[in-house]
Amino acid sequence: MDMERNLSGRPSIKPGVKPGTAVLDAAQAGPADSGITVEQFKQDYRNKVERMYGDGLERVSDLDKYNALVSLVRDYLAEPWLNTKEKYRRTGAKQVYYFSIEFLLGRLLGSNLYNLGLNEVCQQALSELGLDLRTLRQVEEDPGLGNGGLGRLAACYLDSMASLGLPGHGMGMRYRYGLFEQRIVDGYQREYADDWLMDGFYWDVRKPAEAVEVRFGGNVRIKSNGKTQYIHEGYETVLAVPYDVPVVGYRNGMVNTLRLWSAEARLSEVVCAPQGGSDCQKAVEYSQTVEELSNILYPDDSTYEGKALRLKQQYFLVSAGLQSIIRNYRENNGHLREFPHKIAIHINDTHPVLCIPELLRILLDEEQLTWEEAWNITVQTMSYTNHTILPEALETWPEDLFRTVLPRLYLIVRDINEYYCRSLWEAYPGDWDRISRMAIISYNRIHMAHLAIVGCHSVNGVAELHTDILKNKIMKEFCDFSPAKFNNKTNGVTQRRWVSLCNPALAQLITDTIGPRWVEHPQELAQLERHSADTAFQHHLLKVKLQNKVALAKYVKEKHGITLDVNSIFDSQVKRIHAYKRQTLNVLHIMALYNRLKENPLLDIEPHTFIFGGKAAVNYHIAKNTIKLINSLADLVNNDKSIRDKIKVVFLENYNVSLAELIIPATDVSEQIPTASYEASGTGNMKFMMNGAVTIGTLDGANIEIKQAVGEDNIIVFGLTAEEVLAYYRGGGYNPWEVYQDNERLRQVVDQLINGFFPAAGDLFRGHFDSLLHQGDHFFVLKDFASYEAAHQVLDERYKDRPVWLKMCSANIAHSGRFSSDRTFAEYATDIWHIRPDTLPFSASEKQIREAVKVKKNVRIPEGYPYQ
Known part of the structure; x- marks a missing residue:
């Protein structure tokens, strides 16, 4: 592989070169042909430790050794990262921004080494230095950026986007404490702060020069001077600071970006009295209040204050993210009328749905577009994945709370609702019940899933059955009204992390x-x-x-x-x-x-x-x-x-x-x-x-x-089956007491929940007993x-x-x-975002995407796709 040296004199990985094309002697380069030799890696690593800690390798802690290793790997990927961005600018490739409240990445050292083709080189180099790569990988904390399947899915999708050569990036939150660290004490769950950032996070790059302001509260004054203007006044601002995390493609020289936003206070603008005292205390309290926005995932919303915080957190993400996207767009493109041809914004579940009215706000208030122009641009840009039919996950907000926290967005959502309800009235004149069921604002609640369906050109479920239930039951009326919007994209996971990395023995057997x-x-x-x-x-x-x-x-x-x-x-x-x-x-x-x-x-x-x-x-x-x-x-x-x-x-x-x-x-x-x-x-x-x-x-x-x-x-x-469950919900006919009485073994275990079978439990499991028998066994256990x-x-x-x-x-x-998530994202790219191989900046991905799309039978390949 050709070698380059950057300004610091270190070697870098030549982007765009696939494994197997190296010119180096096999004994010098690692098995992955990364272009970095074992000897070079050893020397670079020693130098890195000495520069960072002013001491020799043998006298620093495991944490120091880990941090130095991450810093070195980040050096190696810096040039491909820069080159990827430059290639996007040069080619004008349409870029995808994937908004998600969660990105559960897992440890990144192993995956980045693997995708860069440096795993074997690093392992051998460290071994010769008397170190163990597995030990250093264990030092890394799991980033506290998610909780469950939603976040793990988003992480897989980032891997597939980069590995397929898709110009796509993640947009999320940099939580200080994640969700919580779970400990089991006397059999009970106890929640503790997940202090995953205590020792720093060497994978991200803080970008203070690209910080933006996000506005909350205040009031909106309407000014009419030939054209109606909305003047937002009396608001509070929060500084949103981006931290960029590299997303490394699998040995293709491509590095995308996950941008994480952190809420930070401008303490330099808070005046303290010369002697300190109460003014400085106010500054500290102000800082704590601001930083609450990005402290934890899913703030407790059981109180009014908690609901307000959660709503603010969601708006903070979308407002900061959209401002960043538009600023980048303006640097490389013309008027925002061309925005949908260059940008696709994907909403992962309902948490980032505020992207829709926020983009409208920017187009209306800052770009001075007409409503029709702004609305068409927004709908063409936005797409939405629904992940659940659970009512509690299909978010709604009290109308008064929304109006107070986001006054300008409230007016925009109200306008969207009126615009949509007028179209419903034309289709279903006099059917007020249907219109109220489909309205975005109804009975003093703002329905985020409804807003997502109305404001996006694509709505997809994540498995064939799930999409069928959405189309024919949960969102049937919306599907009847706009059937072309609805489609299925069955989820996938990346085989690179979930086989190659976590099960190397199986990966080797397969190979x-x-x-x-x-x-x-x-x-x-x-x-x-x-x-x-x-x-x-x-x-x-x-x-x-x-x-x-x-x-x-x-x-x-x-x-x-x-x-x-x-x-x-x-x-x-x-x-x-x-x-x-x-x-x-x-x-x-x-x-x-x-x-x-x-x-x-x-x-x-x-x-x-x-x-x-x-x-x-x-x-x-x-x-x-x-x-x-x-x-x-x-x-x-x-x-x-x-x-x-x-x-x-x-x-x-x-x-x-x-x-x-x-x-x-x-x-x-x-x-x-x-x-x-x-x-x-x-x-x-x-x-x-x-x-x-x-x-x-x-x-x-x-x-x-x-x-x-x-x-x-x-x-x-x-x-x-799902049909049988839904039939019971519609027509009744299920009596859990009959099942309980007819099955002796079942009756025994249900009784054991409350009869002293668990000696110290007392009435602790009475809730389970009651849910099964006295509350109808809603989930058919x-x-x-x-x-x-x-x-x-x-x-x-x-x-x-x-x-x-x-x-x-x-x-x-x-x-x-x-x-595989490779298949899923190839489908998203061709079917929803209309990114085709002939428009991608990395031609090596053409065959790969074609094959990935065709893995699944009956996938609709869009008209004009060059490899039908």
Whole structure:
């Protein structure tokens, strides 16, 4: 590979050069042909440590060594990062900005080294210096920028955008404390500040020169001087400071940007008395008030003040982000009338929906466009992904609160509502009920999902079933009115992090079997199908799984003092704790299994390790009690010698990306058991599948598409279908008491929630008991119990037949390419944002995107697409 040196004299990676094109001697360059030799890396690293800390490598801490390593890697990617930006400017490529309230990135050192092609070079260089790369990777804190599937999905999409050569960037918040750090104390969840920034974050670059002001409160004065003007007065301003994080494409010389916004106070403008005192105290209080905006993810909105803070946080993100985008646009383009041809803005769930009225505000108030011009530009620019049908997640705001916090935006939203309702009146004259149901403002509430549908040219669901429910039930009236807007984009996850990085032994086995193309072309994984019954392949696959189980068991022993049987079935349900995800169903089944073992300790079952993980929202009391229930069951089961360690239960605290990277490769059984119709898609199911776990699940979300991909013999399904669940909701007819009375084993475990089975619980689990029987069993836990228990018996039998089980595991890996985020984002690019390979700045991506789009059958390729 050609080498360049920047002004500091260090070598840089030549952007745009793919692996395998290097001219260097193989003994000098690393296996990835990054262009950086082991000797050069060692020298650069020593120099970096000495410059940063004024001391030798042997006398600095592990944290110092880690920080120096990150700083060096950032040096290596600096030139490709700059070149990517310059190439976008030079080519005028249309750019995508992906707005999300969460980006759950996970540790970045390993992924950046891998994508740069420096992993092997770094590992060897550090080894020769007496250091261990794995140890330094463990020093890194998981960035506290998200919570669950929404944030993990957004992170996968950033990886795929960069790796596919798509000109796209993330726009998010730089939370000081994230959500919270979960600790389990006496079986209860306790929340502590996630102080992930305590030791700094060396991956981001602060950009104070690009800071912008965001306005809150005040009032709007209307001035009419031939043309109506809206004058915003008496507002408070908050400074939004951007921090840019590089997003490295997989060995293609491309580095996109995740821009994170931090709320900061201008203390230099606050006057303190010469002697300090109360004025300085006011300055401190002012600073704390401002910084609240970016302190934590999802501020508690159970109070008026909390709701106001959450609304401000969302507006802070979109206003700062849009101002930044428009400033960048003006530097390289002409009038904003061309904005949709150069910019696509994607709204990830309802949190950033204020992008719509904020862009309108800028076009109307600052650009002086007409309403029709501004509205057309806005709709053509914006697109929206819906992630849920849960009412509490389809955000609404009290009209008075919205008017107070965002007075100018309130007037704009009111105008949008009137404009839309007039069009509804023309379509449905006199149908006030329908119009009130579809209005953006109705009954003193502002409906953000309605605003998103009205203000975007594309609305997509995230799995075929989810999109079908949106189109035919939840948003049917909107779909009837604007059917062309609605489309499906089934979620995906990146195979680079979720196989190559977290399960390198499996990645090597795949590469040894079918070659390395699958890393960039995940559809190639289908070649594994013909090896699924091969004895040698199955032997190696089993060996890889055992190796990963040993690693997880070691962690559990060190962290929790529990010894796991690595020859047992590792059965994992790791996700946000929520009633519809039905951790309770899993618990009731384990209780029933425990009761059977108590009756007959010689019961012929495969040893089973049940693994749980996930956080409950701070004020979601029954979810928090579910964590206590799991831990109470674990205490009972794990300490009962009479069952001879046939089952173990463990709850792993503070579930995050790094912990997922340990759990998922070790898992045999993936629990995906939500009430059918509630899980929009899921992405954990895809990660487990890629790592050879077999899904036991309901026919919900992407589970349906996984079943279509792997075939019914390679997944274990149970329970009500979405149609049956929705039919019960519409017509009634379900009586949980009848199910309870008819199933003796079920009745026993439900009674054990309150009859002293858990000695110290008292009435603690009365809420679970009541929800199942006295409150109608809204999520059909009892209804699905017998089917779930039978499914586990099928699972047990299949696991005993090891060749059959390993063939199932192989089939799941082989068909997981369909669920790569590369495929998903290729569909977004061609179908929604209208970015085609011939308009991309990196021609090497053309074939890759063409293949990614065609992985999934029946994908509509837009008219004019050059590779139909």
